[in-house]
Structure formats: structure tokens, C-alpha cells
Amino acid sequence: MNEVLNSGALSFASLAVSVVVLIVGLxxxxxxxxxxxxxxxxxxxxxxxxxxxxxxxALLRRLCEANEPEKVAEPAALTARQEDDDIIRLVAER
Structure with a gap:
């Protein structure tokens, strides 16, 4: 057993293991x-x-804002018309 340890086989084996570990690590x-x-x-x-x-x-938002039609006074006329309809509904039909 001393012959194996002294012959350098152990140092060669450890060197081979070190090289394999180094290659795997790389x-x-x-x-x-x-x-x-x-x-x-x-x-x-x-x-x-x-x-x-x-x-x-951002560009799309600016384009959408630029292409939006301006709101006209139609909603005010529409609101007045709805109020007239409400008054007519209050009068009972005979």
C-alpha cells in the first residue's frame, strides 16, 4: 500500500480530478x-x-384629441325637449 502512495499515482489522480472539475466549472x-x-x-x-x-x-392620444368633433349645443336642445315630454306625461289623458 505504501508503494501506491509513494509512487505518485495518488498525486496524478488528484491532479486529474482537479482538471476535470476545472473543465466542468469552465x-x-x-x-x-x-x-x-x-x-x-x-x-x-x-x-x-x-x-x-x-x-x-402619446402620439395616438394627441391625434385622437385633435380629431375629436367639437361638442355642439344639441345636448341643451335635447334636454329642453325631454323636459317638455315630462310635462306632457304629468297631464292625465282623458
Whole structure:
């Protein structure tokens, strides 16, 4: 047993395990970093889209306000007509 420990096989095995752990760690780091950068790009695109939609909504509101027909005096005449109808309804029919 002492021959195995002294021969350097143990140090070679620990070195091999260290290299495998290092390679696995680098591969994991690569994929995590890649996913993180893609996520950051998507967030930037979504923020730009949100900003553009806000500008479009503001423009649409201004266009709608500019194209609204002006209110005329018809509601006042309509209210007077309804009051006349109410008076007629009060008179009993014979």
C-alpha cells in the first residue's frame, strides 16, 4: 500500500480530478455567462420596446384629441325637449 502512495499515482489522480472539475466549472461558467448576456440583451430590447410604445400611445392620444368633433349645443336642445315630454306625461289623458 505504501508503494501506491509513494509512487505518485495518488498525486496524478488528484491532479486529474482537479482538471476535470476545472473543465466542468469552465463549461458551466460559459453557459451561465451566455444565458446572462442574452437575458441582458432581451431586457434592453424590451425596455426600448416599452419606450417606443409609450411614445406611440402619446402620439395616438394627441391625434385622437385633435380629431375629436367639437361638442355642439344639441345636448341643451335635447334636454329642453325631454323636459317638455315630462310635462306632457304629468297631464292625465282623458
Amino acid at each position: 463549461v458551466l461558467w460559459f453557459f451561465i455567462n451566455r444565458a446572462s448576456s442574452r437575458t441582458n440583451e432581451q431586457i434592453e430590447l424590451l425596455e426600448a420596446l416599452l419606450d417606443q410604445q409609450k411614445r406611440q400611445n
